[in-house]
Amino acid sequence: MTLYCRLAAALLLAISSPLLAAGSTHVEEIRNDRVIVTEYTLAPGDSIAIEGRLPEARVYFADAAFEVTPQGGTPRSLTVKRGDVVFNMPQARTVRNAGSSEAHFFRVEFPGKGSQDSWGTTGLSPNYKMLFENAYARAYDIRIPAGAREPQHTHHDRVVVCLNGAEVEHLFPDGHKEPSTLKTGEVAFRAGSTHIGRNIGRTDLWVIAIEPK
Numbered sequence: 001m002t003l004y005c006r007l008a009a010a011l012l013l014a015i016s017s018p019l020l021a022a023g024s025t026h027v028e029e030i031r032n033d034r035v036i037v038t039e040y041t042l043a044p045g046d047s048i049a050i051e052g053r054l055p056e057a058r059v060y061f062a063d064a065a066f067e068v069t070p071q072g073g074t075p076r077s078l079t080v081k082r083g084d085v086v087f088n089m090p091q092a093r094t095v096r097n098a099g100s101s102e103a104h105f106f107r108v109e110f111p112g113k114g115s116q117d118s119w120g121t122t123g124l125s126p127n128y129k130m131l132f133e134n135a136y137a138r139a140y141d142i143r144i145p146a147g148a149r150e151p152q153h154t155h156h157d158r159v160v161v162c163l164n165g166a167e168v169e170h171l172f173p174d175g176h177k178e179p180s181t182l183k184t185g186e187v188a189f190r191a192g193s194t195h196i197g198r199n200i201g202r203t204d205l206w207v208i209a210i211e212p213k
Contacts, residue, residue: 024048029106030189034212035159036109037187042097052091054109055136059161059208060084061106061185065099080105083163085131085139085208106161106187108210110136115213123154125197137212144168144205149198156192156211163208167201182207 024046030037042048052071060080069075071092080086097103114135121130127150129141144150146166152173162182170180172195180197182188182205199205 029187030159032189034110034112034157035189035210036111037159037189038107038109039187040103040105040107042095042103044097044100044102047094047096049094050092050107052088052093054111055087055089055114056107056109057085057087057132057137057139057210059106059108059210060086061104061161061163062102063099064097064101064103064105066103067096067098069094069096083141083206083208085210087132087134087137087139108137108159108212110212112136112212117213119156119211123156123194125150125153128153131208135213137210139208139210142205142207142209144197144199146199146202146204150196152194152196154192154194155190155209158190158192158209158211160188160190161208161210162186162188162206164204164206166199166203166205168205169198169200170195171198 024041024043026038026040026048028036028038040048060082062082064080066078067075068078077098116135119133119138124140131139131141144166160182162184165182165184165186168180168182170178
């Protein structure tokens, strides 16, 4: 490779790569035909350039303050709380951590075509809190106190982001049981099913579930 080619390749990499300082990371955790899930940590003052080619939902793992600048647009402030979920349509943007502590969030992109079908709360346990539903996804908040169990309910295929881990098992209509323990900070893709959830541990479970359409 000529020196010119090496310099051109290095410049292209610098342009296309996120603007991450030491202490900031982005790691792709899940990729399939339904979702692409990336985990981000941003140090105070650090920025990341996001291409924004797909609709996305972001799950915020910690309280944070951001400055968000759409491509060719004006910067705006965004303040979030732990457990907040924000949906964004496709748009290139730069996101800067404007706070004094590390920002931590999960970005769930939807490569599918979506659907106009309305699911509402159909199939969900009555204690779930709906966060949003649109043509691309349905998102809801799940909390199961230690020692509690849910009534039988049904999920679609989903991403789960665990905000507070617990020892959990699922009971299925045919009588068999499966462990479903999640650790704080873990993200997983789970197939749709009908089951009863039991928190058999000593800590309360808190997860955000996002079902792609």
